[in-house]
Amino acid sequence: MHETPPQPARTPAPAARRVGIVGAGQLARMMLGPAIELGLATPVLATAPEESAAQVAAQVHPGRHDDEQAVRALAEEVEVLTFDHEHVPTEILERLEAESLVAVRPGPAALVHAQDKLVMRERLTALGHPCPRWWRIGSEEALAEALAEAGGRLVVKTPRGGYDAHGVRIVDGAAQARDWLAAHGELLAEELVPFTRELSAQVARRPGGQSVAYPVVQSVQKDGVCYEVVAPAPGLDDAAQQRIQQLALAIAEDLDVTGMLAVELFETPGGEVLVNELAMRPHNTGHWSMDGAVTGQFEQHLRAVADLPLGSTAPRAAASVMVNLLGGAAEDLAPGTRAALGEDPELRIHLYGKTVRPGRKIGHVTLVGEDPEDLLRRAHRAERLIVDGPDADRPTAPTVDGEPR
Amino acid sequence: MHETPPQPARTPAPAARRVGIVGAGQLARMMLGPAIELGLATPVLATAPEESAAQVAAQVHPGRHDDEQAVRALAEEVEVLTFDHEHVPTEILERLEAESLVAVRPGPAALVHAQDKLVMRERLTALGHPCPRWWRIGSEEALAEALAEAGGRLVVKTPRGGYDAHGVRIVDGAAQARDWLAAHGELLAEELVPFTRELSAQVARRPGGQSVAYPVVQSVQKDGVCYEVVAPAPGLDDAAQQRIQQLALAIAEDLDVTGMLAVELFETPGGEVLVNELAMRPHNTGHWSMDGAVTGQFEQHLRAVADLPLGSTAPRAAASVMVNLLGGAAEDLAPGTRAALGEDPELRIHLYGKTVRPGRKIGHVTLVGEDPEDLLRRAHRAERLIVDGPDADRPTAPTVDGEPR
Known part of the structure; x- marks a missing residue:
């Protein structure tokens, strides 16, 4: 386990006892068991009673994640707001944070990097973190130029609203993104990375800065959806494990993330890694930790956003x-x-x-x-x-x- | 792990999807997390909304465990009824079972051995399972005789309603049980066993007979309350582990227990064991398994009463x-x-x-x-x-x- 030292002794702010979860999918659902054991109340905001977490939560607030009044109603009952997904409009969260109505964790200034892929690429590039070659695309002409530079094929992504395979398309002609350009105005284009495999690095970080890293894992996608994970990633030596953990910890620090951060990575034939996507919540590539690590990612996320000391990320077995x-x-x-x-x-x-x-x-x-x-x-x-x-x-x-x- | 072979292949009855829990203490509470992961609905019967499990359960039925209408209302919504404690009157469960309204697991014919200590002693003695010397006490005269036989001191227990240190008293004169004789009619008296330590053996058993045994543990009481458990029991060799597991499996089979069974034991200076108490539910001496075994006792209890195949009881570490x-x-x-x-x-x-x-x-x-x-x-x-x-x-x-x- 890689770990930063705890903060120096000072009178700590009290840990949160009520953490509201925006969204009621399976990630919210899997937070409920650990919340019970930690004694945290975790009301969820659900659009329908049959949603995954709404079926089993003790407290369900009806409402959509993009309805400010619904999000506010949940926020008024808790000390901390956190998320099942990254689709809450940034402006809503900025207003809640500006009013100090609730602690938003991760905060909107961090979360925007998981919401908007153009913002993410710009920031990571400025920070010097390794990314695929990328282009900001505002027109078909710009896409045609990028295609010419990239050798004729590119991955085009909608900046916001994508998940799993949604919002991702491989193109070899500028006209193939016409509909998305019309709908989104700007798109992100990225080189097709000739990766040997996909890796994922997960870390957790508290508001004061304490952070821990899980073992880096290998993930396999199926039709753009996470399908299979092996932890730790086979054949990744200790030095590479630590280097990649440090990268994820640095991104969490640079972006001031609170809660879990997943950094999805491409491993290149030269053994380097490039950042593919960021998620600021428990992530599919971390589900192994529920049973395979001393502290599962759902408990860890709650501990991080409630500002409780983080738990050991050590694996329970080889x-x-x-x-x-x-x-x-x-x-x-x-x-x-x-x-x-x-x-x-x-x-x-x-x-x-x-x-x-x-x-x-x-x-x-x-x-x-x-x-x-x-x-x-x-x-x-x-x-x-x-x-x-x-x-x-x-x-x-x-x-x-x-x-x- | 000690395990009986699965049942021969036949068309199985469908596993239950809704398991009602009578009582809303911490044992019911700790079933909720595993129930969520298994996809089982687990409404609880609670006497007050602030009870341990009622705070966090998605579905709470108000009512007392000894109110037949309340227990029936819960039973009507589920396929299986199970328990947070053993205080549900046997007659209520017998009627529900006779009407086939619901599967009661453990059934009343088994559960009575965890409810009534005189019934338990009589049955275990008839079956040849090792017990301390004991006497059925119906009068002060009978208690005086037993005291004379036992050397002047005895443990006296109320047959029903006790838990932890409640309903247990050490006496050296027959008049010291006068109030309990008046209140209960009959009492159980037992020799004071000069035990070296207390052990506990936990097993799980499905309706069809499949059963598994957890490692035998050492427990330490404090003021009559379970306080400290070490799993497996230090210094207990493999032969003794297996012998005690076999005893617990035999009791589960003999009494037709479904769900978890805890057999609390005294270890004597000669290395033998005597049965102290039985509990037919997850038990304090099995809490270690939530984190220390492949399958925790709360999940195991749900799997057993829902008639799902049982999970590995192997410890995750030494x-x-x-x-x-x-x-x-x-x-x-x-x-x-x-x-x-x-x-x-x-x-x-x-x-x-x-x-x-x-x-x-x-x-x-x-x-x-x-x-x-x-x-x-x-x-x-x-x-x-x-x-x-x-x-x-x-x-x-x-x-x-x-x-x-």
């Missing part, structure tokens, strides 16, 4: 893996869940209470042990059982006297 | 310790909690949301690692900080120029 459950053939997850638990007593299952739709994140599984390959094989076996159902891989032909034919 | 937080000098636990988390990043804190009263169970801490002595020292340090406050052990004398005087 390796942990996480595999996402993405909606498949089974509409009812119960039979497959039962089968998966029956096959593997060490399996850890986390379900989000969401209606199944193809490819939708509906849960994840983790396994903690020694051999990442073995853990991955078992986790994917469980995944198939849960998302496709226990009968999906059985022979469908009838049998005679027990013999398949 | 040693785990648990120390209860019993109400002390600090009315507000927040400053001490903050100090304790600041001193020990590996500390795991579980708070119950209860008002502080002297000696009341208000939470517990755990530590997981290698050396039980070191873990206990750190856990007790955290305990003192939290229950007495961070200033309790500072010198109170004024200082001049930083020098104490």
Whole structure:
């Protein structure tokens, strides 16, 4: 565990006891268990009672994240406001912070770097942190020029509102971004990085500056959605682990992040890393830590935003893996869940209470042990059982006297 | 982990999705986090909104555990009924079970052995399980005779309604039980066992019979309340571990327990064990497993009563310790909690949301690692900080120029 020293002794501000969560997706849901154990009240702002966290939270405030009155109503009942996602309009948070109505963590000045990809690229570049080559695109002409410089292909991203694969497009002609230019005015274009793999570095930081880093992990995407994580990243030596942890800690410090920060990275063939995306909340690439680290990321996020001392990020074993459950053939997850638990007593299952739709994140599984390959094989076996159902891989032909034919 | 083989393949009854919990104390509270992750709905029956679990549960039914209408109202909304404590009148549960309104787990025929100490002693003795010498006492004369047989001193217990130190009294004269005889009609008297230490064996069992055993632990009481647990019990060799696990598994089987069963034991100077008490629910001596085992006892209890396959009981490390937080000098636990988390990043804190009263169970801490002595020292340090406050052990004398005087 890499850790900055705690702050010098002074009379501390009292830690928060009520932390409001804007948004009621699975990230808010997974904060609830740790909040109960820490004795923190965590009302959630939910747009509908069937949302993932709204189903299971003791206190649910109805309302949208972009409705200032709804966000204010939640803020008035808590000492700290934090987030399930980064889509709350910056202006709303700036007003709440300016009025000192509530402590916003992460604050809007930090959060904007997770909300707006152009702001993020500009700032990280100014700070000297490693990024892919990028262009601010305000017109088709500008995109055509950038394409020429980049060799004919670019990744184009909407600055705001994207998540997972949404808001990302690969183009080889300027006209292919015409609709987005019309809708967004400006776009971010980035070189296609010839990466060897994706890594993710997660850190937590308190308002006073105490920060801790989790082991850097390897992540695999599927159709633009996080799918599989191995912690720590296989084959990454101690020096590289520490160098990347330092990068993430430096970004958290430079941007004055409070709470969890995930830095998604491309590893290049030369062994360097480039920053891909930032998220200022618990992140899919950190779900392994719920079962695989002394302090899981959801508890850590709450401790950080409530200004409680941070917990150990040490892994509980040599390796942990996480595999996402993405909606498949089974509409009812119960039979497959039962089968998966029956096959593997060490399996850890986390379900989000969401209606199944193809490819939708509906849960994840983790396994903690020694051999990442073995853990991955078992986790994917469980995944198939849960998302496709226990009968999906059985022979469908009838049998005679027990013999398949 | 000791484990019975899973049941032979057959079309299984569907696992439950809604498990009602009668009672809203800290045991119900600590089921809520695991229930969220498993996707189980767990409404609780609470007598007051400020009860430990009622504060944090998404669904709270108001009512008392001995009010049949209240228990029925909860039962009508779930597939399985389980318990935070063993004080639900047996008749109510027998009627619900006879009507097949709900699956009662553990069922009343099992639960009565955790409710009524005379029934428990009679049954365990008939089954040949090791008990202290005991007497059924219906009069002062009978108690006087038993005292003469036992050498002049006995432990007298009320058959029902006791918990922790309540309902237990040491007597050396028959008149000392007069009030309880008048109130209860019959009492249980037991020899004072000259035990070397107390042990506890926990197992989980599903309706079909699948069962698993946790490592046997050592427990220390303080004023009749569980105070400190070390898992596994130091110095208990593998043969003794297995023998005691087998005893607990046999009791679970013999009594047809579903859910968690805790068997509290006396270890005698000769290395044998005698059964002290039974509890059919998650138990204080199993709290270490929340952080120290692959599957914590609260998740395991839910899996067992919902008829989901049981999870691994393997410890995550060589040693785990648990120390209860019993109400002390600090009315507000927040400053001490903050100090304790600041001193020990590996500390795991579980708070119950209860008002502080002297000696009341208000939470517990755990530590997981290698050396039980070191873990206990750190856990007790955290305990003192939290229950007495961070200033309790500072010198109170004024200082001049930083020098104490």
